[in-house]
Amino acid sequence: MITRRGLMLVLSSPSGAGKTSISRKLLEREDELSMSVSVTTRPRRPGEVQGRDYLFIDPTEFQLMANRNELLEHAKVFGNYYGTPRGAVEEALAAGKDVLFDIDWQGTQQLAANARQDLVSVFILPPSTRELERRLRTRAQDSEEVVAQRMAKAADEISHYPEYQYIVLNDDIAASVEKIRAILHAERLKRERLVGLPDFVRGLQDGSGD
Amino acid sequence: MITRRGLMLVLSSPSGAGKTSISRKLLEREDELSMSVSVTTRPRRPGEVQGRDYLFIDPTEFQLMANRNELLEHAKVFGNYYGTPRGAVEEALAAGKDVLFDIDWQGTQQLAANARQDLVSVFILPPSTRELERRLRTRAQDSEEVVAQRMAKAADEISHYPEYQYIVLNDDIAASVEKIRAILHAERLKRERLVGLPDFVRGLQDGSGD
Known part of the structure; x- marks a missing residue:
């Protein structure tokens, strides 16, 4: 019997x-896909559930996990650790299940270093400058300066697109999903993800397969 | 503007x-996909249309094309040349259109040598020995020997599956299509197939994109 090894969809x-709307809809549509749950040392906020939103752990525990190479990627953000x-x-x-990661280019680089074979990486681009600016101007009272800062940060993030395998231009959420x-369905059919293929083929060749 | 380079789907x-039923249905469903038309030196049969089924050419012309490196792959079958x-x-x-190839592992190896970047290769496997045998026993009066010969040939062809990128187990034609x-839709989103991406990204970054 042929089964498959799951993949990591970044x-x-x-x-x-x-990206956030796309991820949510993807998880709704795909039974065999679930979100990776990160560990973090930041305090739990009201409404957050241990093990669903994050695994909240203390800094000593985090350090131990990192030292034991138990983290596929980790980073420090505003003084807190995430992994x-x-x-x-x-x-x-x-178990043949796929895992979704909503991470930045730094996390992706670490994942690639630790699990390149299982990684499928997608970079989502806004359809135009105008649309990007519109989405970054989240509140009417945002000053030009704040928007310009966000645009500069976006420009920096965008510069990492060549490190990704697939590019999706998001001009329509449903189409992007x-x-x-x-991509997910195609990558599941990649030869190297299939388990049991040599035995299956041997059965076909010698007539012993049912 | 971002456009894409087409791909060669083998x-x-x-x-x-x-495979034949799958190819036919694929072509019906996909507007931007068309079948590659081969050149051949074999005589035209009744009902065959020049330029649709094959480009029928004479052996001298075929030899010229091969010498000028104008053939992506070619082979001799039962004394006739195909390319x-x-x-x-x-x-x-x-022009951003995809081309479908219904060729064997030898043709695929030649295509890979000549156009690896554009190639997307899929190997279709029968779902079981029983099913393979059923399909090879095309007429009720086929002798056991004839069926055994066809099975041996199939076993040889199957041994080349590790040279392909994707594997599709055909237990249901519609599902395989x-x-x-x-695979086709995903491969169209591969970063290397997109044309104009650096300019588009520059426009997003410096705010000059519309």
Whole structure:
């Protein structure tokens, strides 16, 4: 019997490209895809659920995980640590389930270093400068300066697009979701992800397969 | 503006795996996909149309094309020559159209040597030995020996599956067509196939994109 190894689907984009809405809809449509749950040392906020939003752990524990190479990627953001536990991801992949990652180019580089074979990376681009600016101007009272700062940050993030395998221009959320679903469905058919193929083929060749 | 370079979609399989029905339905569903028309030196049969089924040419012309490196792949079968003209394929790819090839592993190896970047290769496998045998037993009066010969030939063809990027197990024609459509749609989003991406990204970054 042929089964498949799961894959790690990474979506990255500058903020304002629509990634969050796309991720949510993808998870609704795809049963065999679930979001990676990160560990973090930042305090839990009201409404957040341990093990659903994050695994909240203390800094000593985080350091131990990092030292034991139990994190596929990790980063420090505003004084708090965030990381992706290797164990849960490995378990999902071995069971033929796919894992979705909403991470930036730095996280993606670390994942690629640790699990290149299982990685499928997609960079989502806004359809135009005008649209990007419109999405970054989140409140009417945003000053030109604040918007310009966000544009500069987006420009920096966008410069990393050549590190990704697939590019999706998000001019329509529903269409972008379908594009990423096609990527997911196609990547599942990659020869190297299939388990049991040599035995299956031997059965076909010698007539012993049922 | 971002456009895309077309791709060469190769489907190979042992006979009896359902490739012909799959190709026909794919072409019906996909506007931007057309079948590669081969040149051949074999005589035209009744009902065949010049330029649709084949480009029928004489052996001298074929030899000239081969010498000028105008064929992406060619082979001799039962004393006749068959080949894929480079010009028509190159034109389609440059115009962002995809080309479908129904060729065997030898043709695929030659295409890979001549156009690896543009190649997307899919190997279609029958779902079981029983099903393969059923499909190879095309007429009730086929002797066991004839069927055994066809099975041996199929076993040889199947041994080349590791040379392909994607594997589709054809247990249902409609499902297989959808799988290959997903491969086609995903491969169109590969970063290297997109034309104009650096300029587009520069426009986003410096705010000059519309």
